[in-house]
Amino acid sequence: MALSHKLELRQSQSLVMTPQLMQAIKLLQLSNLDLVAYVEAELERNPLLERAEAEESGDSDGAAERPDDTAARDALETDDWQEAAFAGGDRESAGVAAPGAAAADPPEPANPRADGPTVDAWTPPARQSPATGDDYNLEAFVAEERSLADRLVEQLGLATADPSARLIGQQIITEIDETGYFRGEVAEIAERLGAPPAEVEATLALIQAFDPPGVGARNLAECLAIQLRERNRLDPAMQALLAHLDLLARRDMAALTRICGVDAADLADMIAEIRALDPKPGNAYGNGIIQPVVPDVTVRPALDGSWIVELNSSTLPRVLINQSYYAKVARSRKTDTDKAYIADCLQTANWLVKSLDQRAKTILKVATEIVRQQDGFLAEGVQHLRPLNLKTVAEAIGMHESTVSRVTSNKYMATPRGIFEMKYFFTASIAAAGGGEAHSAEAVRYRIRRLIDDEAPDDVLSDDTIVKVLRGSGIDIARRTVAKYREAMRIPSSVQRRREKLAGG
Numbered sequence: 294m295a296l297s298h299k300l301e302l303r304q305s306q307s308l309v310m311t312p313q314l315m316q317a318i319k320l321l322q323l324s325n326l327d328l329v330a331y332v333e334a335e336l337e338r339n340p341l342l343e344r345a346e347a348e349e350s351g352d353s354d355g356a357a358e359r360p361d362d363t364a365a366r367d368a369l370e371t372d373d374w375q376e377a378a379f380a381g382g383d384r385e386s387a388g389v390a391a392p393g394a395a396a397a398d399p400p401e402p403a404n405p406r407a408d409g410p411t412v413d414a415w416t417p418p419a420r421q422s423p424a425t426g427d428d429y430n431l432e433a434f435v436a437e438e439r440s441l442a443d444r445l446v447e448q449l450g451l452a453t454a455d456p457s458a459r460l461i462g463q464q465i466i467t468e469i470d471e472t473g474y475f476r477g478e479v480a481e482i483a484e485r486l487g488a489p490p491a492e493v494e495a496t497l498a499l500i501q502a503f504d505p506p507g508v509g510a511r512n513l514a515e516c517l518a519i520q521l522r523e524r525n526r527l528d529p530a531m532q533a534l535l536a537h538l539d540l541l542a543r544r545d546m547a548a549l550t551r552i553c554g555v556d557a558a559d560l561a562d563m564i565a566e567i568r569a570l571d572p573k574p575g576n577a578y579g580n581g582i583i584q585p586v587v588p589d590v591t592v593r594p595a596l597d598g599s600w601i602v603e604l605n606s607s608t609l610p611r612v613l614i615n616q617s618y619y620a621k622v623a624r625s626r627k628t629d630t631d632k633a634y635i636a637d638c639l640q641t642a643n644w645l646v647k648s649l650d651q652r653a654k655t656i657l658k659v660a661t662e663i664v665r666q667q668d669g670f671l672a673e674g675v676q677h678l679r680p681l682n683l684k685t686v687a688e689a690i691g692m693h694e695s696t697v698s699r700v701t702s703n704k705y706m707a708t709p710r711g712i713f714e715m716k717y718f719f720t721a722s723i724a725a726a727g728g729g730e731a732h733s734a735e736a737v738r739y740r741i742r743r744l745i746d747d748e749a750p751d752d753v754l755s756d757d758t759i760v761k762v763l764r765g766s767g768i769d770i771a772r773r774t775v776a777k778y779r780e781a782m783r784i785p786s787s788v789q790r791r792r793e794k795l796a797g798g
Contacts, residue, residue, distance in 0.1 A: 316644060316645070316648055317644075317648040317651060317652075318699065320648050320649065320652050321652055321655065321696065321699040321700055322699040322700075322702045322703065323703070324703035324704070325587055325589055325605075325608035325609075326587075327703075328608075328610060329608075329610050332610040332612060332645075332649075333610075335612070335641075335645055336612065339638050339641055339642055339645075340618070340622075340638065341614055341615055341618060341619050341635075341638045341639055341642045342612050342613070342614065342615070342642050342645070343612065343613055343614075343615050344610075344611065344612060344613070345611030345612060345613050439578070440578060441469070441471065441473065441508070441575045441578040442466050442467070442469070444503075444504070444578065445466045445469065445500065445503055445508065446463060446466060448503045448504065449462040449463065449466070449499075449500065449503075452499055452502075452503070453499065457488065457492070458492075458495075458496050458499070460486065461482070461486060461488055461492065461493055461496040462496050462499065462500060464482050464485070464486060465477065465482065465493070465496060465497055465500055465509070466500065468482070469500075469508065469509060469575070470575070471575050471576070472573040472574075472575045472576055473505065473507060473508040473509070473510070473516070473573060473574040473575025473576070474509075474510055474511065474512075474516070474573075474575070475497065475509045475510065475511050479493045479494055479497065497509060501519055505571070505574040505575070505577055505578075506519060506520045506523050506571075506574060507519045507520045507570070507571060507574040508574050508575060513538065513572060514535045514536065514538055516570075516572060516574065517535055517567060517570050517572070518532070518535055520570045520571070520574075521535075521566070521570070526566060530553045530554060530555050530559070530563065531563060531566075533552050533553045533554070534549060534552075534553050534560075534563055534564075534567070535567075537549060537552055540552075541564065541567075543789055543792070544789050544792030544793050545792070546560060546792065586705050586712055587605070587607070587608055587705070588605055588608075588705045588706055588707035588712050589604070589605055589608055589656060589660075589704045589705055589706070590602060590603070590604060590605065590656065590657070590660040590704070590705075590706045590707070590715075591603050591604075591605055591706075591707045592660075592664055592671065592706060592707065592708045592709070593709065594709065600664050600668070600671060602657065602660050602661045602664050604653055604656065604657050605707075609649070609653055610649070611649075612642075612645065612646060612649070613646070614639070614642045614643065614646060619635070619639060622635055623635060655692075655696070655700055656700055656704065658690050658692075659686060659690065659692075659697055659700045659701065659715070660706060660715070662686050662689050662690050663681075663686065663706070663715065663718050665689075666679060666681050666685070666686070666689075666718070667679060667681065667718050670710070670718070671708055671709065671710065674710070675735060675736060675739040676736050676739055676740065677736065678718070678720060678733040678735050678736045678739075679733055680720055680721060680722030680723075680731050680732070680733045680734070681718055681719050681720060681733075682719060682721075683697045683698055683701075683719060700715070701714075701715035701716050701719070702716070706718075717735070720733045720734045720735040720736075721733075721734040722734070723737050723768060723769065723770055723774075724769045725767050725768065725769060732767075732768050734778075737763070737768060737770065737778065738778045738781075738782060740763065740766070740768075741759060741763075741775060741778055741779060741782070741784075742782060742784070744759055744762060745759075745779075745784055745790070748790075750791070750794035750795060753787045753790050753791040753794065754787060755787040756772050756775045756776050756779070756786075756787070757772055759775050760772050760775055763775075
């Protein structure tokens with residue numbers, strides 16, 4: 294067969310991931326906090342974008358005039374406008390007078406005794422600034438919340454004056470986590486600082502005497518021992534109990550009674566003392582700001598018995614394209630580089646506005662279908678949660694499964710029964726015993742928990758008994774599935790539950 298050259302034309306279809314398409318996909322899976330951060334970054338990067346709130350401030354032209362916009366537009370008249378587009382307005386916002394502008398004289402302090410009425414002796418100090426007359430910001434006088442590490446460092450400075458011990462102690466404090474436990478290694482710290490291991494151990498023992506009691510412990514038994522030693526309750530029997538906390542977790546009271554050498558009444562008192570201790574002493578101090586969950590979608594009942602699904606507008610950042618700004622910049626551009634830059638900014642701004650709008654519509658569409666599918670859960674409770682997967686929702690709204698998966702990631706829905714992550718409504722199905730409608734795995738877990746919560750101390754249900762009860766209710770489930778669900782809910786076995794109930798736990 295001879296080799297020859299040949300020219301052919303072929304027609305094919307392919308999906309090209311353009312930057313705009315990648316941006317739209319990225320926005321779908323962002324949470325509301327990540328979305329706000331992303332939009333803020335775009336507002337700083339793109340001079341054509343501005344917040345929608347600026348338009349609502351009462352400007353009759355439809356585009357608000359901001360100080361940084363004014364400085365940037367004036368700078369665009371010059372050749373180096375690209376740098377000014379990002380840095381415009383910095384001088385005024387930082388309080389530095391622009392070139393050629395006269396510096397304003399500082400206001401004279403107000404004298405309330407010269408003009409104003411006389412202040413009575415019992416009146417609290419004036420809340421006005423002597424320079425401006427404005428009210429003080431009361432939040433500026435609130436004490437800053439101190440961390441656990443700050444308190445330990447303060448106590449270390451009072452406990453010892455030895456520079457070597459302070460250096461070792463500060464290194465140990467950096468290895469104490471937010472719960473109060475020492476997660477480092479004594480040998481590693483000694484090698485790092487070139488100190489004897491015995492000195493590091495002594496410094497660690499010094500820190501373990503600090504407040505809160507139990508801080509600096511290396512494990513739970515040591516944490517409890519430190520607190521009991523401070524209460525003068527660390528006797529040999531209590532030490533034996535702390536050495537066998539695994540038996541206490543299994544509620545093996547007979548073995549603990551034999552090991553500790555006490556009777557059942559004394560053992561019960563010892564266990565009560567341990568329960569009164571704090572297993573995580575560091576949690577008493579602030580570990581940072583806890584960000585509450587803000588729902589993306591709200592669901593409320595309508596008068597006709599249906600459900601109203603609405604987007605939470607407070608989680609949707611709104612941006613606008615400043616068309617008047619773009620028109621002025623377009624008239625003043627001079628080089629091809631300038632034209633390409635402003636065209637890219639306009640295209641990016643247009644795509645961001647469209648992507649935000651499309652994201653909101655997609656979330657609302659998916660949430661509406663979830664509410665339609667899980668109407669029984671909203672009306673009756675968890676036991677009526679239906680099995681649901683991504684494919685069912687995707688086919689109902691005409692989208693791809695991957696799109697539905699991205700929409701439901703990191704999104705929350707506020708319902709009359711609480712706030713749930715959207716992925717909560719997607720559960721596996723468990724077949725019915727009689728061949729009827731399948732049951733949701735979450736509803737089955739709810740039934741297992743209800744059965745265990747309602748069991749009597751003298752009639753603890755085993756996994757086999759739970760299987761028989763569920764099959765009697767029309768749920769075809771295996772014993773290993775019941776055990777898996779029970780362990781996932783952190784429910785102990787029937788033997789441990791029986792010991793706990795008999796012990797009065």
